[in-house]
Amino acid sequence: MSTLQEIIVDNFAGGGGASTGIEIAVGRSVDIAINHDPAAIAMHRANHPETEHYCENVWEVDPRKAAAGRPVGLAWFSPDCKHFSKAKGGKPVNKNIRGLAWVAIRWAATVKPRVIILENVEEFKTWGPVIDGQPDPNQKGRTFNSFVNALERQGYKVDWKELRACDYGAPTIRKRFFLIARRDSRPITWPKPTHGDPNSEEVKSKRLKPWRTAGEIIDWSAPCPSIFDRQKPLAENTMRRIARGIQKFIIDNPDPYIVPGGLGFLAKHYGGNYTGAGSSLDDPLHTVTMTDHNALVTAFLAQYYTETAPHETRGQTMDTPIMTIPTANRYALVTSHLLKMKGQEYGASLDKPLHTVTAGGNNFGEVRAFLMKYYGNEENGQRLNEPLHTVTTKDRFGLVTVHGVDYQIVDIGMRMLEPRELFAAQGFPSNYIIDVDADGKRYSKSAQVARCGNAVPPPFAQALVNANLPELCVGSGRRLAIERYRQAEGQLQFSI
Template identity: 70%
Template sequence: MQQLDLFREIIVDNFAGGGGASTGIEMATGLSVDIAINHDPAAIAMHKANHPDTEHYCESVWDVDPVKAVKGRKVGLAWFSPDCKHFSKAKGGKPVEKKIRGLAWIAVKWAIAVRPRVIMLENVEEFKTWGPLNEDGYPDEMQKGKTFNSFVKALESLGYQVEFKELRACDYGTPTIRKRFFMVARCDGKEIKWPDPTHGDPNSLAVKAGKLKPWRTASEIIDWNIGTPSIFDRKKPLAENTLRRIARGIGKFVINNSNPFIAPVNAVSFMAKHYGGNYTGAGTDLREPLSTITTKDHHALVTAFLAQYYTETNPNEVRGQSLEEPVYTIPTANRFGLVTAYIAQHYKSSLGHELSQPLGAITTVNKASLVQAFLLKYYGSDVGQSVGEPLHTVTTRDRFGLVTIKGQNYQIVDIGMRMLQPHELYAAQGFPSNYIIDRDHEGNPYPKTAQVARCGNAVPPPFAEALVRANLPEYCVQHNRYKPAVSY
């Protein structure tokens, strides 16, 4: 247990949630935050499991008396991540709740009551538009930013220097592009500092010159040992919209991609277990030569991408991404599905026949034919066909499900899909590999829906670590108890 030190400045995490900011602060300082506040028992349960030395308040931030909570100690850092859903563009067209939209004022309450030396606040980019609501409960377009300006002036009137900036998580070693608004306010006369990026676009001059590391990518957080079940063998068939998403993604990221992502060898091993044969896998670097191709075995690869489960406004829109870029912003509900295309060279199969010849007989056990029928129709504008009837007209080679990699032709023999698992989503947010997400502080199981919700609401820990290291170097240590975020 941490001992109460009346002479040490303490750290307070308001709106602590599952512990993203607290974890980042601990990654920088080597110490658990002293006080964590959140009204949600489920969030506090996860926080307690990972930060047992912290004093927890499971109640509204407005009900906690700052003076009583700090017990005479000085506050070095107060972190605030007020609810952002009533600012976010993802909110949609529903009226906002005034009470939730005004939660950021709690920072001013703490500034008046106990005067933290440094205040840090995190929110969505739209936080700067904070303003009054009209009679219908919607933000007044004519008064955008008015309340935000009043909030900044309130802190300045209390003697705080205030600066704010938008930062991207991928620039600080987190494999997600998540972009967030940050405000730093301090009253000790010291300069506010913004952390220098450590990572950048792989194509940028800074990365090529070795000044920055390349962005971490989605491929790093995929647990390839899980595998992806075939979309054709499910007891409950996938929804039509899901099939369309998969088909459009296959078209964009596999068939029509001159340099498709190739999964690591253990993904190919998973394929070998399920489909038999001798499979040789290539690594993720296509600059390396493919391994020797013989006439006696199958040379197999696994290509993959992430499909996104959002409602499309454009029926032909491809909601997905390559695994060679950071994961898009993670919400509170799981919206990411890993799609894999198993591709192989079969020297004694229909892959070798002329495209002008009729396609071989389609049977209900031929996975290659199933995939071809699926791709042909769902990649286009039709709604599909029975695999018991002749394959509809093949108009181009691409729609026949052929993939060319480094001059070698491959045929798609199966397609797999699964949703990303909570531990993969947490890795994408930059949480350490030993962060506890599946049970609470008493050892009770923590349901997956709650795990994902905590993850989507969380501050990526590397954000908090970078800001604390830049502005409170006197607090910071070189090493801490957390292991780096996992790469599978």
């Protein structure tokens, strides 16, 4: 039977991450999408209107009725991963949710998809019995092995592997477990990485492209308000995260990330609006141009997670792929605004007492004191109502050396990443609809982020389908297959 008649089914379709990657590969929407969440199906419908949607529990959908006699070329499964993930910690697990993957066996036994692909967290391999709400440590992997055996009894060859999204063009390091099962006697093929570590020989020799980075997905035109101008001060833990991040990723970093266009595009930050003219603390700086190099903007990402160590820094630089994106927004962009030092006279000479530190004024003295001695942390700081400790020429906070040129920090900005940026980090196309569903209902930002965190990065699905179902994919091979089918059957009209 021709593969041109085969259908594609996306179980646990969510907002459409896997469906999007599959569509990019094959050049058309998936035929069937199944998910129990009306909001997820509504987002899927907005982006995949040609798909037949089932807003039902996966166990309530009869594979035979859904397929309606059509052969299934690919059945994709992304069962709920929360009750496998180590991120769940010691909370009780639900064995019914952990058992959702068994629905793949139902499809295998009834409509026999030619290829099955299952996606989950890496801990899926440890799937085993649950005792008193917790996985039995003595039976790790027992249920997983039974699952694999059940597929093999249905005539499938099975293999599995962990892949990272950054290796296939998504600017996130998200790692996921994939299981592939196929019953058409063809080999299981794992896609070769297209991207790699910029320092690797594969990238240096241009055999691979460099990983895409967090800096690529940031909208640098969006305002990043000063942390000192807020009507409601930031929480103390947030300020500590910023201070540690500034120290680690900006001050102590021999090559801090410079915002694209940052040379001369901002010297000081006023109420969230960037200005082209810089400022010392009291007098206007002359106009800053792209060749003047008086101002720089550096940046890093801060992560909002519970910190287990008193001086732990959760964050990352902008020149690496973004960490795994969860269902709540945990990422904040922090910008550090720098002015080139001229005679070390911005705010106060380094051999004089620090200027008066005010409670609300946005001045250099406050920024510098904030960086040096944060909130009475006596281990590596001082209280703000005391004279500034001795500042040496080599060991001073607030000084950033970029390519041999000294800059002084004059302001710090922070904002949470926008949902559109997070979707871009997952590898979604820029035109993917995330803020309104098919019925015109608008999503809150939190709902958008939740949908993003649950999504399969589309580059995963695209790479796996390209590798294992090339006969279904767009390109010359697919065109040739279509022509052959037309010549043999003389009836099916298929447009590309």
